[in-house]
Amino acid sequence: MRVPDPSAALAAAASVLQAPIGGMLEPLSQAVSEFLPHQALAMLTGDCARHPMKAYGETVLTEQITSAELARVGGTVEVGRPWFGDAYLAGGLIPALAVASRPAGTSGALLVVVTAGEIEPTAAVRDLMQKLWDLVTLHLPHRAVNLPPADLSGNRLAAGERARAIAELTSAHAATLQALLSTLRSRRLDDAAARRHATDLAVSALIELRAAADLDSSLSEEQAGPAFDRLAGKLAPLTRYGEVSLELAGPRDRGRVLPGDIANAAQALAHNTVVTMLGYKGLTRIRVTWEPSGSELRLEVRDDGPGVLTADALPLRRLTELATAVGGALSLDAVPGWGTTVTAVLPLVPPAPKLQDEALAGLKPRELEVLERLARGLRNRQIAEELMISEHTVKFHVAKILDKLGVGTRTEAAALAHSYA
Structure with missing residues (x-):
């Protein structure tokens, strides 16, 4: 393992910071390979709602590493203190170097490097990787907030799909495991040792499922108060030494949970609007003003300037693109001599998909109704209640839908429905 070269470290930092947020691991891998031979890199961050986990390297590893495994590794790593040892990744124990960083105003990020061979990285290499990762994570929130509209839209869809998939998986398996626990705890069973062993297995599985749901929540959600505080920190330097005073009215319910992609979009809208004004x-x-209410987040930016901003101005068109990318709407009220008000209303829940009959022509009207609710993540009982039919009838329709669409699971059917929305 070579001694780290300062110039190589600077080159690594530059190449990573210039890469798009979704492709930062490849240049990082190439840059650090000179002093840290490795097979793969994987990262887990809460500042990217679309893909909180990313991996790069040998596909035999990157295709097998899961976010749950990274989360477990993260539980053993202290922020700012590199860790090296055998980590459970890709279904087995392999040597890895892990570094964690959490700059102020970020959700933190973990980097795991699957090293080549069992040679332990030197203290100098560990320290360099920690400092390099600190620098990278310092820029993650800025890059997440300043995503282009297309990526913001992708974040919205991906976050919703991930949450629905995990909720469905958790609900189905939790019900099964709870039934198993009930059976195994029955007094009619006399094999106490077997019962205890099976009970332990079932409880462990339940904990794993709940951890998956908690992990998704921590990666894709943010409280309104801290999100607004991050925005305030970004806006303060814009007027600190100028003649314009900045008034910030944060959310009354600071604990209200916001989807991570909506929080990022709102910050981008507010920041860009203030810069325009x-x-x-x-x-x-x-x-x-930033206020979540019901199923919407309402953002309002008002000035006392000349009031000459128009709807067809390039800055406002860009703001509109940002809002519509996440399913929101933007409005302008500009009165010459009195000032300008830009208002954005962003949804806090994913919109129900609109199915196109021509794309799903093989489905009957009732089947389309069932599929639309299935795509919203509703269970059979909830669908039955909304359509006022029996749960048995819903199961019949779901089976027909899966057969006609040529898919094997409800999740695949929902994903197909969203692709046509």
Whole structure:
């Protein structure tokens, strides 16, 4: 293992920071391979709602490493203190170097490097990897907030699909395991040792399922208060030494949970709107209001400037693209001489997909109704209640839908429905 070269370290930092957020591991791998031979890299972060886990390297490893495995490794690593040892990854124990970082205002990120061979990285290599990862994670929130509209839209769809898939998996397996526990705890069974062993297995499986749901929540959600505080930190430098005063009105319910992609989109909208308003002369005050209510997040930015911003202006068109990318809407109220108000309303729940009859022409009207609710993540009982039919009839329709669409699971049918939405 070579001694780290300072110039190589700087080159590594530059190449990673210039890469798109989804492709940062490849240049990182190439840059650090000179002083840290490895087979694969994997990262887990809470600052990217679309793909919280990313991996790069030998496919035999990257295709097998799971976010749950990374989360377990993360539980043994202290922020700022590199760790090396045998980690359970890709279904087995393999030597790996792990570094964790959590700069202020971020959700933190973990990097795991599956090393080549069993040679332990030197203290100098560990320290360099930690400092390099600290630098990378410092820029993750900024890059997540400034995603282009297409990526914001992808974040919204991916986060919703991931949550629905995990919820369905958790519900199905939890019901099965709870029934197993009930059976194994029956007094009619006299094999106490077998019963205890099976009970332990079932309890462990339940814990794993709940951990999966908790992991998804931690990676794809953020409380309204901390999200607004991050926005305030980004806006403060814009007016700190200028003549324009900045007023910030945060959410009354600071504990309200927001989808991570919506929080990022709202921050991007507020920041870009304030920057746009500061480009006009004559204003002395900008007020930013951020309030989640019901199923929507309402963002309002108001100034006392000339009020000449128009709907067809390039800055406003870009703001509109950002809002619509996550299913929201943007409105402008500009009165010459009185100021400008830009209001964005963003949804806090994924919209119900609109199915296109021409794309799913093989389904009957009732089957389309069932599929639409299935795509929203509803269970059979909930679908039956909404359509006022029996649960048995719902099961019949679901079976027909799967057969006609040529898929094997409800999740695949839901994904297909969303692809046509």
